[in-house]
Amino acid sequence: MSENADRARADLRDHPLGAIAWIAILAITGVVQLLRQQLGDALIFGIASLLLLLVAAGALPMLERLRRPAVAVTAMGAAAVAIAVAVVPRHSVLAGVTFFVIIGLALVAAAPTADPRPRTRWPKALRRLAWAWAVIWIVACLWELLQVLLGGIAPGGRAAHPALSDLLDPLLAQPPGRIAFAVCWTAIGVFLVTRGGRR
Amino acid sequence: MIAGILVFLLCLAALLVSAWAARAADPHATVVELFDRALADRTVKLAMLVCWWWIGWHFLVAQTVDPGAVM
Numbered sequence: 727m728s729e730n731a732d733r734a735r736a737d738l739r740d741h742p743l744g745a746i747a748w749i750a751i752l753a754i755t756g757v758v759q760l761l762r763q764q765l766g767d768a769l770i771f772g773i774a775s776l777l778l779l780l781v782a783a784g785a786l787p788m789l790e791r792l793r794r795p796a797v798a799v800t801a802m803g804a805a806a807v808a809i810a811v812a813v814v815p816r817h818s819v820l821a822g823v824t825f826f827v828i829i830g831l832a833l834v835a836a837a838p839t840a841d842p843r844p845r846t847r848w849p850k851a852l853r854r855l856a857w858a859w860a861v862i863w864i865v866a867c868l869w870e871l872l873q874v875l876l877g878g879i880a881p882g883g884r885a886a887h888p889a890l891s892d893l894l895d896p897l898l899a900q901p902p903g904r905i906a907f908a909v910c911w912t913a914i915g916v917f918l919v920t921r922g923g924r925r
Numbered sequence: 926m927i928a929g930i931l932v933f934l935l936c937l938a939a940l941l942v943s944a945w946a947a948r949a950a951d952p953h954a955t956v957v958e959l960f961d962r963a964l965a966d967r968t969v970k971l972a973m974l975v976c977w978w979w980i981g982w983h984f985l986v987a988q989t990v991d992p993g994a995v996m
Contacts, residue, residue, distance in 0.1 A: 744963060744966050744968070744969045745966055745968035745969060745972075748968060748969050748972035748973070749968065749972065751972065751976075752972055752975060752976075766987065767979070767983070767987070770975075770979060770982070771975075771979070774972075774975045778968050778971055778972055778975075781967060781968055781971060782968040811981065811985065814985070816985050816986075817985075817986065817987070817988055818986075821985055821986045822986050825978070825981060825982050825985070825986050828978065828981070829974075829978045832974050832978065833971075833974070836970055836971065836974055838967060845965075848962060849951055849953060849954055850951070851947045851950040851951035851953075851954035852947065852951070852953070852954040852958060852959055852962070854947060854950075854954075855943060855944065855947035855954055855956070855959055856959055856963070858939075858943035858947075859940060859943065859944075859959070862936050862939045862940055862943065863936075865936060866932075866933065866936040869929075869932050869933070869936075873929055885926065886926060887926075887929060888926055888929045888930075889929075890933065891983070891984070893929070893930060893933075894984065895984075898984055898985070907984065907985075911977070911980065911981050914977055915974070915977055915978075917960070918960075918964065918970065918973050918974055918977055919970075919974065921957070921960050921961050921964045922960070922961055922962075922963070922964025922965045922966075922970055923964075923965060
């Protein structure tokens with residue numbers, strides 16, 4: 727087995743909370759989507775949680791062959807992704823194909839560096855920040871779920887209980903909102919793929 | 926409807942305030958450092974990428990809002 731597979735198993739053995747929590751988050755989200763009868767989304771999260779279990783166990787050797795591209799290549803890829811996300815017609819087959827290409831590119835760009843960040847103990851203030859952010863995100867997600875449920879059964883429906891999709895959808899229907907979304911979403915993706923290891 | 930927007934804005938404010946408070950307590954306790962440490966775990970990194978990707982998929986590919994369902 728490769729060094730990366732060994733590292734993945736060591737991550738799970740020595741620091742299990744993060745990996746287990748995130749796999750659980752994806753699995754729970756899949757179950758919620760299944761209960762909402764959103765079968766496509768349930769499949770996405772269900773398959774992702776199963777694949778991540780395999781990643782954590784170091785059982786996907788094909789991922790070990792991926793090498794992180796140079797910064798310039800990532801930057802050019804990000805620019806192409808932002809333009810594509812801004813211009814492809816919403817809810818189209820082309821948009822679906824584009825997003826499957828994007829997840830493929832993201833997986834390559836997120837490949838581990840040859841020189842991983844050494845493990846050190848988290849400072850107290852950082853642990854507090856991590857817990858605070860976790861709690862706030864969970865509250866926001868539960869509120870979103872409540873709005874989705876109330877939007878389907880309560881008087882006033884989705885107009886009285888708008889989910890985030892209802893609030894953002896009118897903005898995304900206009901070019902400025904769509905461009906702003908494409909830029910912000912791509913920037914967050916670049917942040918996620920490039921952080922967490924030494925260059 | 927106002928309550929819905931307000932709760933999301935309160936969550937955003939809470940994220941910013943907690944980040945500011947952590948940095949005030951320890952200059953190294955930044956949001957970037959938090960993500961750097963979390964994303965050093967490959968499983969966590971891929972899980973966050975899945976969530977990020979799904980948000981894009983959800984808003985631009987999937988049919989998020991039935992026509993005429995809101996407003």
